[in-house]
Amino acid sequence: NIVTIGNNISERGIAVKGGVLKSINQYFNKELSRLKSINDRQRKNRENTKRINRLYLTRNRKIKDIMHKLSKAVIEYAMNNKIDTIVIGHNNGWKQSVDIGKKNNQNFVQIPFNMLIQQIKYKAEEKGINVMIQEESYTSICSFLDNESIEQHDTYMGRRIKRGVFQSANGTLIHADLQASYNMIKKAVPEAFDGIEGIGLYPRSLSIKEMITSKGGC
Numbered sequence: 001n002i003v004t005i006g007n008n009i010s011e012r013g014i015a016v017k018g019g020v021l022k023s024i025n026q027y028f029n030k031e032l033s034r035l036k037s038i039n040d041r042q043r044k045n046r047e048n049t050k051r052i053n054r055l056y057l058t059r060n061r062k063i064k065d066i067m068h069k070l071s072k073a074v075i076e077y078a079m080n081n082k083i084d085t086i087v088i089g090h091n092n093g094w095k096q097s098v099d100i101g102k103k104n105n106q107n108f109v110q111i112p113f114n115m116l117i118q119q120i121k122y123k124a125e126e127k128g129i130n131v132m133i134q135e136e137s138y139t140s141i142c143s144f145l146d147n148e149s150i151e152q153h154d155t156y157m158g159r160r161i162k163r164g165v166f167q168s169a170n171g172t173l174i175h176a177d178l179q180a181s182y183n184m185i186k187k188a189v190p191e192a193f194d195g196i197e198g199i200g201l202y203p204r205s206l207s208i209k210e211m212i213t214s215k216g217g218c
Contacts, residue, residue: 002017012203121133
């Protein structure tokens with residue numbers, strides 16, 4: 001998922017799949033590797049260098065367009081649900097390019113999450129929506145359903161039992177990214193869930209296109 005949206009308004013959350021971005025990057029990385037290989041053999045062929053530059057421009061244009069439309073959909077979702085504050089999780093260790101193995105590199109590197117954050121922030125401020133950038137340490141491993149304090153513990157109350165699924169102390173299952181998003185909200189605004197009787201355990205899963213066209217609606 002490129003974006004997971006939780007809330008404290010009793011609306012079902014949203015998980016936006018990053019398949020399109022993965023496909024763009026997969027093609028980009030394969031083609032870049034092929035063109036660089038040709039350059040190595042031909043000692044930086046001028047025409048091939050132009051192809052590499054065009055490849056970068058095309059890829060960057062596509063990514064920027066998606067980030068613009070996706071950030072706009074997030075803001076429209078907030079406005080439609082009368083949400084006045086958006087909390088965005090941020091990891092200071094994020095890199096735009098990382099070495100996490102050949103397959104994962106093909107799919108996940110060079111996705112500019114900081115660009116998406118800045119686009120959301122800019123559009124939110126235009127609409128008078130407050131944006132809080134929240135450092136996200138321990139939000140994925142502390143149990144929201146158990147009201148566990150979001151900090152390091154020797155033993156944690158819940159645990160991730162498989163990819164995408166988190167189990168609370170009493171065995172309740174919740175979407176792992178969604179529970180982390182609830183913790184992100186709670187970490188930024190500790191009283192955000194006071195008086196809230198129920199929350200969704202599993203988000204609606206949308207493609208980027210579905211999120212953009214529906215603006216996060218049903």
